[in-house]
Amino acid sequence: MSLENAPDExxxxxxxxxxxxxNRLPARTVLRALEIVMRDYEKTS
Numbered sequence: 001m002s003l004e005n006a007p008d009e010x011x012x013x014x015x016x017x018x019x020x021x022x023n024r025l026p027a028r029t030v031l032r033a034l035e036i037v038m039r040d041y042e043k044t045s
Contacts, residue, residue, distance in 0.1 A: 009020060020030050 003014060006014075
């Protein structure tokens with residue numbers, strides 16, 4: 001499956017992974033930040 005035909009959530013996940021890897025942040029920092037994002041989005045859903 002090419003990324004071009006992938007679902008939007010897969011495209012977004014790939015973009016986020018690239019962004020996070022480029023910033024070379026510790027995994028723990030990334031996971032904590034993602035938890036914050038998830039909580040925020042769950043409140044607004």
